[in-house]
Amino acid sequence: MDFITGEIVGILLFFIGLYGLMTKKSIIKTIMSMSIMESGIYLFYVTINYVPGSVPPIGQQGDAPFVDPVPSALMITAIVIGIGVTAIGLTMFMHYKQKHGITHWSRNRN
Amino acid sequence: MFQTFLLIALLVFATFSVFSDNIKRSVIYLGVFSLIMAVTYLHYNAPDVALAEAAIGVGLSTVMYLVATKKVSVYDICYVNEDVEIFNDDSITEIMNSVVRPLEKFLERTEEVEPQLAYTNHEIEKIMREDNHDMFIHRKNNLTYIYGESTDAVFQDIIANLNDVITDITDIRVIYRDEVTLDDGNA
Amino acid sequence: MTETHKIIDIVRILFAVLGAFVVLFLFLNHAEQIDTPLFDYFTSDFIAETGAQNSVAAIYLNYRVFDTLFEALMLMVSVMEVINVSWANKHAEQYRYEEDELNRKNNSEIVIRMVGIIYPFVILIGLYVIINGHVSPGGGFQGGAILATALITRYLVYPNFDLDLHVLEKIEKLLFLSIVTTPVLYVFMQLQPANTDLSNQIYMILMNSLIGLKVFSGLSIIFYRFVFYEGR
DSSP states (O other), rough: OOOHHHHHHHHHHHHHHHHHHHOOOBBBHHHHHHHHHHHHHHHHHTTTTOTOOBSSSSSSSSSSSOOOOOHHHHHHHHHHHHHHHHHHHHHHHHHHHHOOOBBBBBOOOO | OOHHHHHHHHHHHHHHHHHHHHHHHHHHHHHHHHHHHHHHHHHHOOOOHHHIIIIIIIHHHHHHHHHHHTTSSSEEEEEESSOOSOOOOOHHHIIIIIHHHHHHIIIIIIIEEEEEEEESSSSSHHHHHHOOOOOEEEETTEEEEEOOTTOHHHHHHHTTTTHHHHHHHOEEEEEEETTTTTTOOOO | OOHHHHHHHHHHHHHHHHHHHHHHHHHHHOOOOOOOOOHHHHSSSSSHHHHHHHHHIIIIIIIHHHHHHHHHHHHHHHHHHHHHHHTTHHHOSSOOOSSSSSOOOOOHHHHHHHHHHHHHHHHHHHHHHHTTTSSOOOOOHHHHHHHHHHHHHHHHHHOOOOOOOHHHHHHHHHHHHHHHHHHIIIIIIIIOOSOOOHHHHHHHHHHHHHHHHHHHHHHHHHHHHHTTTTTT
């Protein structure tokens, strides 16, 4: 099972989210697909420079090497921005529902 | 080994969450996905990101999705069976394959509304007077009555496709509640 | 009509699968090894330079503090958007502090009792994560999110709109102003005392608490606007 690594799963998650974004008609489903895409990108960044046997970058460095702290610091800010994007999308969805009664992108029932 | 398990579980739950037809189920799958994601970050030695994902992805965003899901149109169905003494899970399992699953599937796939079923064994007149449901399925002896409004487009679609929706019951009467003349028809 | 739909569906599936294959192919076939100068620079001497035991906190509070500033700006913009969209056509009458009509939801007794027991511990964990953000995993963002989760549990027991969101919004903007000024004065303009060991620690704790309170107020405004959108 060598080919299942974090980077590959991150790329696959991104494309699963992209597929949902293209095919789903419900607006909430689209926002959820977007957050799955974001999660794939976070996973890709966190695992891109991972060396097995390393330790979290806290305190003095011992024998074991540190994990790269740069993607961690970037991804923390990205997660908080992601919840902001989700909140904006859901608020706009609720506004449209209240004003125009729209919950789906198309009225085509087929 | 543990890493492979976590990554495969991530893929499986992401697929469930995208391909599921019910929005509430999909939200719960997304919460489980976020939880496994937090454990995966911890496995990859990024405890700060894991803490942020556990607090934000699992806690806050799931609650926000659930609050927003409340605004989606819910189609409210009440299933009344006056014959049983006590309504328990067995009587729901009995009608699961014939009524509940096809009806839910029809409403989710074709009509794109969220079905919500309630089960009871009270008298039908009392429920109709007190509660406000979109559709009633009333079973008495061997007859099945379906009550609904004639102006309701979703209800009209259900009546038109009654053969697909309710499979095993042959003797069905449809009653429009807002019309004075009762409209009997065998489906 | 249905045939074109089927063709479009097949095109979508093909697009997703082909895209995944192309990106995976490109990713698996590049064998270039790149040096990690940023990693070496950030992990070589961060304790002496910034006073933080946790190198992630050292990065987002000292080395790359610009990221944090713009992240706080993003969160504030999204909070303003949420407020403006949800109050788009109703102004004064919705925008008030409800003092009357306090009601108690018919929740189960078990939930109310258990939340009452858990609630102070959740707040304690949030404050601990904020204050110890520079020596252990955690920090302002995570602690603020945990505090906002505590507010959600409070809503489960006591579902009333008794928070004055107007004041909370003003507090958030003031906190954003101080988040911008503190690193500008301390890191960019180097207004530091001679002995930086203690002042670095104070700067870390101050910034973490400011960010934590800002994230807490922002997320709680978003949550309360969501729940009480157009009167439930």
